[in-house]
Amino acid sequence: MKTIETGFDLNLLRVLVALGGSRSVTRAADALDMSQSGFSTALARLRQQFGDALFVRTPLGMEPTPRARRMIQTAQQVLDQVQDGILEQPVFDPATARTEFRLAMADVAEIVFMPRLLRHLEQHAPQVRVSCGPMPPDALPAAMESGAVDLALGYFPDLGAQAFFQQRLYTHTYACMMRRGHPLAGKRLTEAAYAAAGHAVVSSPARSNLLFEQFLQRRGIERRIVLSTPHHVSLPAIVEETDLLATIPLATGARFARLGTVELMPLPFKPPSFLVQQHWHRLYHHDPRSLWLRGCIAALFNDATDEWVGIEAELYGREMRRRRA
Template structure:
C-alpha cells in the first residue's frame, strides 16, 4: 500500500457504501462520474481489493470493504470533529484553568469581581495568577505558560502581542486614619517632609510613577522599601508613613477602614489598564470568551474609581486614545 494514503478516498468508500451506485455516489460528493470512477480505481489498487462488485441487486461490498467502511466513517467523523469544525467553548460546562499574569496590586482590582462572575457564568473554570518579571513574561506568553496579562505592561505593546484598553487609572496618597497631614490639603512641602513607604516590585505602574517623580525632580525621604503592595496598608496603618500607590489600592484599603486616601500634591500621571495576549492564542475560543468577560467587567462605564479620582483631582484625565 502507498504510505501517502489520500484520506479523500475514504469519502469515496463511504459514499459508495451508502448509495451502492456509482452515479448517485458521485452526485453525493459533487464529483463527475468519471472522476469518481478514477478515485475508486485508485482505492482498489491501494488496498488490492475490488471492494464493490456489480450484482443483480446493485453494487455489493466485498468482505474487505465491509470491514473497512465503519473504520472509514469513524476516521472521517474524527477529522471533521477535531480538525475541520471550529472549536467552541461552553462556559457553563467547561473544565478549564486560565493562567493570568498580574502584579499583586492588579489582583486587588481584577480578581474579586472576576471570580464572582466566573462562579456563576463558568463554575468549572479556575484561575492561576502570578507575577512575572519583564523579560520572563514575554517568554511565558510565547510558550503558553500565561494566557492573559492584566494591568499595565508597556513592554507587551509591540511584537506578537494583542492588547485591549479597559480603563485609565492614576495614583493617590495613602496615610493612616487621623494622620496630622490630613487636617488640611497635602502640600508638596509636607509630602517631602514625611517618611515614605515604597513598593519595589516588578509592577510596571511602580516604574511609571518612579520615572515621573524623577522627571519632576521630586525626591522623597524613603524610610521603607517592600516588595509587596499587600503589606502596605498594615505598615501605613501603624505608622506616620505615606505611600503613593495606584488609586484602586488606596481605595480598597480605605473601604476596609484601614487607611485614608489623599490627593497627591501634584498632578499625577495616568496609565492604561489593559489586557494582553499572544497571537498564538488569538483565535482560541476559550481565551476569546475570557477576554470578552474581562472587557465587560472592566471598562470606563464600570470604573469604580472615577468618582474618587474626580473628587481628588477634578478632570485631569487625558483624552481616550
C-alpha cells in the same frame, strides 16, 4: 514518520465510504453531490490505484470486496478524525468547562480585578479555577507563548512586541494614602511636605511602580523612604499604625480606604497616568477559551464600568480626567 503517497487523492476516501454505505452508485453520487459519470470515474481511479475491483455488482447492490471492507472501515475513521480534529470549529462552553485560567498580575491588580471577575465566573463558569500572581518581566513573554500564562492584566509596557496583542481597558493614576488623623490630613499637601514625610514604598515587579519612580526622578522629588516592601496588601496595616505615606494606584487605595482606617489625599502634583490593559500572545488570538476570557475581562473592566472616575475627579478635578481622555 510515514507519509501518504503523493499520487493518492484523499477525496477518493469519500467515494469509498459513500458507496460502501449505500451499495448504489446513484445514491452515493447524490450523497456527494456528484454526477453519476463523475462518481464512476472516481471509482475507476480507485480500482486502478489498488488493483482490486473493490465493489462488485450483485442482486443486493454494489458489494465490497474483502479489501474494500477493510478500507471502508479505515477510511471512515480517517474522515471522522479530519472532521472532528481539523474541520470542526472548536468551542468553549463555560458552563461545563473544567479548566484553569492563569493570569499574570501584581498583587495591586489582584485587589482590583479578582473580586469582580470571580463573581462573574461563579455565575457563568462555576467549574473554572483561577491562578494568578506576579511574574518577572523577562520571564513573562515565554510563559505567555507556552500557554503557562493566559493573560497579563495591568500595566505591562514591555509586552509591546509583535508577538502580543493588547486591549485597553481604562486609564488609571495614583493617589496618596495616609492614616485617619494624620498630621497632614485635611491640609493641602505640598511637594515639600510630601518629600519630607516618611514613606512606605512597594518594590515589586509591577511596572506601574517603576513608572511613578521615573516620574519623581524627572521632577527632582526625592522621598524619605522609611519602608520598602514587596507587597501592597500590607500597606493599610502599616499606614494605619504610623505616620508613613504610601503612594499607590488609585483603585487600590480606594479599596483600602473602604476599610475605614486610612484615607486618600491628592498628590501635590498632577500624577502620571498609565494604561490598564489585557495582553495575550498571538498564538491564542483565535482560541475559543482565550476569546471567552478576554470578552469577560473587556465587559467587566472598561471606561463605562470605571468606578474610580468619581474619586479621581474629587481628588484632582475633572480637568485632569479630560486631559487624560
